[in-house]
Amino acid sequence: MSGGEFDFIERFFRPLAGEGARGLRDDAAVLALAEGRELVLSTDTLVEAVHFLPGDPAETVSQKLLRVSLSDCAAMGAVPRGYLLNVSRPSGFDDQWFASFSMGLAQDQAQYGVTLLGGDTTGTRGPLVLSLTILGEVEKGAAIGRIGARCGDAVWVTGTIGDAALGLQALLDNLPDPDGFLAGRYRLPRPRVGFPLARFASAAMDISDGLVQDAGHIASENGLCLEIEAQAVPRSPQALAAGERWQSLCLTGGDDYELLFTASPDCEVRIMEAAAETGIPVTRIGTVREGRGVVVRDPSGKAMTLDRKGWQHF
């Protein structure tokens, strides 16, 4: 590690380090779990010009990076504890950029109750590449995955669906967005940290690649069909104001970072209590049936044909 790298870490990352990080001075971080708990781990990479633009505000880039992983953690029903960060830094990103990057992380650390545990920084001649690994904890055996949905389970989502996809269209000037709400939803996920999925969910994931495509993952992992009523899928007032021609994009567009979960119909009261406790709105949007794949029904009960299934990574 050179003087330059030390100084870079000292200025921008040491202030983010928390318990277990050993001041970022050791070869590794150390994390203890309370008895009866187990660890949940997820990692994500953002690449400049693929997942964000060089001109995007640095603090939203860092917050998006952290929040995408927090969302994965929330989807497993886990409480986030801390994170590791890998930065491959081209010379074009200066100290001012990283000061904002670090400030964004500091704000989100306070909001979501996590701290930096460790990381690695390297130079690169290519684009800025950022990887973040989140560590969360959950009661032993209580992690919720994509497998576990049963025939007859209700299908639920948190929040509203499609805002981020419309936000991207607004940023491309294809759609008005007078209050900037839609663009904001695209720019910065709002991970559903704290939603107590473990109390009732039979299967869960976060919606990152579009509701229909992600529902398809739960369907295929369980060898069942997820039947979704298009009219039941919650849309924000702003998304509704955009008009019905955008409905299909709301169902298939990416970047929602809401939770999609299945639960026995008996759990409705518990789910509503969880929503009231956490202030996170939930909506029942369909049912798990025998069959394969995802069927989206219009109000007449007819299966809808959708243009695209979701976001393609590469």
Added chain:
Amino acid sequence: MSGGEFDFIERFFRPLAGEGARGLRDDAAVLALAEGRELVLSTDTLVEAVHFLPGDPAETVSQKLLRVSLSDCAAMGAVPRGYLLNVSRPSGFDDQWFASFSMGLAQDQAQYGVTLLGGDTTGTRGPLVLSLTILGEVEKGAAIGRIGARCGDAVWVTGTIGDAALGLQALLDNLPDPDGFLAGRYRLPRPRVGFPLARFASAAMDISDGLVQDAGHIASENGLCLEIEAQAVPRSPQALAAGERWQSLCLTGGDDYELLFTASPDCEVRIMEAAAETGIPVTRIGTVREGRGVVVRDPSGKAMTLDRKGWQHF
């Protein structure tokens, strides 16, 4: 996640997934620790053209990536459990390359007793960027860090020092390397997994940036001086055959991935027992003294002046 990304993961990474990875099908991996144990975490990034060359054999790139982290884990006295992998893949690295990459990991997984827990793959227009996060475990409170060295402690290293730095010179045709031993030491670290540092070490780290520079980290973290006897620093027969003019490079060159640790003089028997048990050679190279920094003494007791302190990252 697109069909292409699914297929990429299915072919090259699913076969590496182990317990807790949930088949790489969930938003996160889950890892349980036995009671009384805690987690040790370390992460490293390798960037094409910075840390490896596009023409390097893919299986040694992946093994180097894993072994560098295994070495960090070993330096904390921890037993490795599993790892997460982030790949930012440019189009120039084809499936054949990743087949070898994956094969290298499979071999090392068997050798070191770890499995893949999860990861993320993205496209990039820049160089290949690889990040690996290792998870290990250690008895609660038993992790060894850089802090803890005491005045009067002996300074020890495992293995031989300087082979990798000479190996790079051999690859640059500055040095003969008839049996390829030195180049092999440069290409592929041999992490000292299983060396029971927790039984005796007061402070430890792995030597990645050169013995003198890394000894300097232990010195500064403890506000003490590490006095090293140059003649005591173990060199391989091949390094000795290169001649005395390479001694300084052996002391300051990087990529050894041997362990550097301090221990009370009382611990010598225990250290020798550990060496015998694990087959990992150890050598006492010096003493912790009052003062600051690192002093390397020649056989006459004179402090040596060394050209460079170690490898500079950026």
